[in-house]
Amino acid sequence: MNPRDTGDTHASDSGAMDAELDVIGGCMHYPRHIPAVQAILKGSDFVRPAHELIWGALTHLAARGEPTNHIAVRIELEKRKELTRAGGLNYVIAVGDHVGGGDPLYWAEKVRAAADLRAEADLGRRIVQQATAPDAEPGQAVTFIDDYLQRQKERAAGRSGDPADALLAELLDASSLDNMPTLEPLVGDLLHLDTLARIIGPSGHMKSFVTIDIAGHVGTGMKWHGHHVRQGTVVYLVAEGARGIRQRVRAWEKHHGLKMTGVLFLPRPVQARGPEWDTLIEAMRRLQPAMIVIDTQARVSVGVEENSNTELGIVIERMDDLRRATEACVLLIHHTGHIGEHGRGASAAKGALQSEMHVSKKGDNARNIVVTMKVGKQKDSEEGADLQFGLKVVTLDGEHKPDGRPVTSVVLESLDQRPDVPAIGTPAWLVRRLDTDRVDIAWGSPRVIRWCADRGIQMRKGLIEEAVRIRKNRNSFDDPHMRTGDDNPDTHTGAGQAYTPEADPPPSDCTRNDLPPDLPPTTFNQPPPENGGTPGEFTQNPRSNIPPTTGGGPGDGPSKPPSPRSPSREGGGVGSDEENTTPTAPLCTICGHTLQPLRAERGYDTHLGCDPTTGSHPAA
Numbered sequence: 001m002n003p004r005d006t007g008d009t010h011a012s013d014s015g016a017m018d019a020e021l022d023v024i025g026g027c028m029h030y031p032r033h034i035p036a037v038q039a040i041l042k043g044s045d046f047v048r049p050a051h052e053l054i055w056g057a058l059t060h061l062a063a064r065g066e067p068t069n070h071i072a073v074r075i076e077l078e079k080r081k082e083l084t085r086a087g088g089l090n091y092v093i094a095v096g097d098h099v100g101g102g103d104p105l106y107w108a109e110k111v112r113a114a115a116d117l118r119a120e121a122d123l124g125r126r127i128v129q130q131a132t133a134p135d136a137e138p139g140q141a142v143t144f145i146d147d148y149l150q151r152q153k154e155r156a157a158g159r160s161g162d163p164a165d166a167l168l169a170e171l172l173d174a175s176s177l178d179n180m181p182t183l184e185p186l187v188g189d190l191l192h193l194d195t196l197a198r199i200i201g202p203s204g205h206m207k208s209f210v211t212i213d214i215a216g217h218v219g220t221g222m223k224w225h226g227h228h229v230r231q232g233t234v235v236y237l238v239a240e241g242a243r244g245i246r247q248r249v250r251a252w253e254k255h256h257g258l259k260m261t262g263v264l265f266l267p268r269p270v271q272a273r274g275p276e277w278d279t280l281i282e283a284m285r286r287l288q289p290a291m292i293v294i295d296t297q298a299r300v301s302v303g304v305e306e307n308s309n310t311e312l313g314i315v316i317e318r319m320d321d322l323r324r325a326t327e328a329c330v331l332l333i334h335h336t337g338h339i340g341e342h343g344r345g346a347s348a349a350k351g352a353l354q355s356e357m358h359v360s361k362k363g364d365n366a367r368n369i370v371v372t373m374k375v376g377k378q379k380d381s382e383e384g385a386d387l388q389f390g391l392k393v394v395t396l397d398g399e400h401k402p403d404g405r406p407v408t409s410v411v412l413e414s415l416d417q418r419p420d421v422p423a424i425g426t427p428a429w430l431v432r433r434l435d436t437d438r439v440d441i442a443w444g445s446p447r448v449i450r451w452c453a454d455r456g457i458q459m460r461k462g463l464i465e466e467a468v469r470i471r472k473n474r475n476s477f478d479d480p481h482m483r484t485g486d487d488n489p490d491t492h493t494g495a496g497q498a499y500t501p502e503a504d505p506p507p508s509d510c511t512r513n514d515l516p517p518d519l520p521p522t523t524f525n526q527p528p529p530e531n532g533g534t535p536g537e538f539t540q541n542p543r544s545n546i547p548p549t550t551g552g553g554p555g556d557g558p559s560k561p562p563s564p565r566s567p568s569r570e571g572g573g574v575g576s577d578e579e580n581t582t583p584t585a586p587l588c589t590i591c592g593h594t595l596q597p598l599r600a601e602r603g604y605d606t607h608l609g610c611d612p613t614t615g616s617h618p619a620a
Contacts, residue, residue: 016114020051022107025098027058031068033104034059040108044175045115053077053086054095064325070096123148183354186290186329187214188227190375193290194327195354196319198297199373200334205361206371206412207333209248210389211293212236213412214331216252218291219262225387225414232290233262239269239299251394251409264289269299272318285325292322297334298344309346316352366391366410366609368596388415390608413608424586425459427467433457434471441471 023041027034038059043052057076061068074092077083086092126144130136184193191197191214201207217224221231238245245267249260270280284292294300301315323330335344336358350356356376363369371389389412399407422428430452439451445465452459586600587593590610599607 016047016111019107019110019114020046020048021095021098023104023111024051024054024058024095026104026107027062028068028070028073028096029099030104031062034062034068037104037108040105040112041115045111047114047118050085050087050091051095053082054092057082057086119148184230185228186230186232187218187224188229190227190357191291191329191331191355193230193329194323196316196323196330196332196352197355197357198332198334198349198353199357199359200336200376201359202336205359206369206391207359208240208295209410209412210359210371210373211295211331211333212245212248212252215263215291215293216249216256216260219260220256220258221262222256225389225412225416230290231262233264233287234291234293235284235287235289236263236265236293236295237270237300238265238267238295240296242267247396247407247409250396251411254396255392255394255411269302271302272300272315273304277318277322281322281325284322284328288326289328291329291331292326293331293333294319295333297332297349306344307346312346312349316349320352366393367607369608370415371412389413390415393609425463427463427470430457430459430464430467431470434467441474444468 023037027037041055043055046052046055054073054077057073057080058068061072061076066072070093073096074083074089077086077092083089083092087095123144130140130144183195185191186193199207199211214224215234215236216222217229218232219234221229223229236245245265249263253260270276297315298306301312304315305311319330319332322328332349334349358374358376359371360374361369361371369391371391373387373389375386391410392413393408393410396407396409401407422432434448434451439448443451445461445468448468449461449464452464586595586605588595588607588610589605591607593607595604595607
């Protein structure tokens with residue numbers, strides 16, 4: 001496509017179009033002219049919107065010292081999601097073929113003159129419209145003329161070489177704001193590219209564990225506990241606690257079943273006010289990571305008076321230098337003071353932050369610790385809801401302490417992304433139980449009632465009949481509508497949906513629902529006896545070929561009353577009143593102790609910290 005062969009401009013603008021192509025193409029080939037051309041032109045001077053977009057990408061690359069050829073411009077437009085509006089790849093290549101005789105300054109003057117003429121023509125139209133309006137009054141059009149003269153004066157001042165005049169020339173009107181790039185999300189609505197963010201919290205409250213978890217998800221591109229993630233390289237400055245980082249990363253890798261790719265670690269601090277910080281900025285500019293973690297702010301600002309807004313402001317400006325050079329999300333980790341939920345030290349830092357999150361924990365060991373992340377600040381959007389996590393103990397393979405105990409670490413598990421587990425004693429719960437034991441879907445209510453009675457499952461007849469109807473309407477264990485989680489690894493089987501054992505992951509010490517090896521065997525698909533009693537009782541102890549009756553045979557004494565059933569934790573008895581259906585608290589399948597109500601309500605059958613490999617409850 002020839003850029004000159006466009007049908008979206010009038011014939012009077014064709015000369016300006018040619019000049020615009022020669023300006024942009026010449027600056028692509030001779031970027032040294034760009035500053036001088038910028039003193040002559042603004043983006044709005046281009047008659048074609050596509051040229052304004054290409055010029056914006058070109059000047060942005062030049063300001064960063066990057067290549068300005070058509071390939072670099074195309075990549076920059078793709079990053080801004082403006083390539084299609086700029087005419088597409090072929091148009092950008094064609095624009096780059098114009099060099100204008102190697103003198104873009106000459107053609108910039110032509111474009112500027114054409115823009116001035118269009119502005120004058122527009123002024124004339126506005127004056128005519130105002131003067132011919134039904135309610136026109138003499139002198140009203142003078143304001144249009146005054147505004148026009150003021151704009152022209154400011155534009156002329158921008159070419160004078162006066163720094164103040166040049167700064168005035170950089171001012172944008174409201175319409176030009178649409179050309180500014182918007183925030184690009186990195187982790188949901190929490191973190192964004194090209195921003196400064198911070199995670200704060202008391203010492204020892206899992207800030208680094210939360211940050212490592214975020215870094216691992218950004219590096220691998222996985223969703224972070226339900227939040228969308230843009231994959232990119234992460235650089236993690238481990239300025240504090242470097243020796244413990246390996247165990248945390250290995251535990252994360254084992255828990256998620258993949259390597260923490262895309263994350264690079266620098267296990268030492270780099271002082272923000274020292275000369276090495278400039279070296280760090282240059283190294284990161286070449287690497288172009290998506291996120292840079294500074295753990296912690298205090299360790300890279302040694303000697304700085306934290307309570308001084310002046311000194312802390314210098315540190316924050318150095319962090320901003322790093323952000324501007326890389327357009328990455330620079331994430332600081334910082335401690336709170338002894339009182340309150342604010343970052344320790346002067347308040348100068350908070351004003352520069354796009355996002356700030358507060359992390360805290362409650363509990364004294366891995367079994368009952370709950371980590372809460374509160375979104376304390378989002379500069380340009382509403383603050384989201386708090387996020388809560390539990391801790392999962394992970395045993396590192398092949399590693400032992402000097403006394404023989406296994407080496408463990410912990411990883412985060414979301415308490416907000418829980419499986420929707422039906423309550424015990426409901427029809428949906430019974431459907432899942434029947435599916436787990438592969439009970440034939442063709443069974444009617446009488447057989448299922450007997451099946452429940454044989455297993456001590458006490459439920460009202462109407463609830464059992466409803467469960468049977470749900471299964472018959474579904475017709476199959478493998479009904480795709482009864483499964484969830486195929487597209488989203490963070491979802492689980494919902495209430496009233498079939499549990500599919502073949503979809504379960506293989507047992508490991510990273511799976512909470514591992515069962516002890518000494519459980520009795522299941523009665524897989526074994527129908528209950530038609531003649532009552534326990535399975536196998538009638539065939540092992542036959543009295544006659546006549547089925548027993550409730551009254552007994554001739555000569556028999558009074559029939560022995562049935563033994564009372566022990567109370568069950570799984571619901572009320574068949575035909576019992578609802579007030580007797582309240583289940584007792586379930587027990588942990590690993591340690592046998594009572595589960596916390598929060599754990600039981602969310603469908604778990606183990607404590608948070610129970611280690612199925614050792615049966616122990618190590619502290620966090």
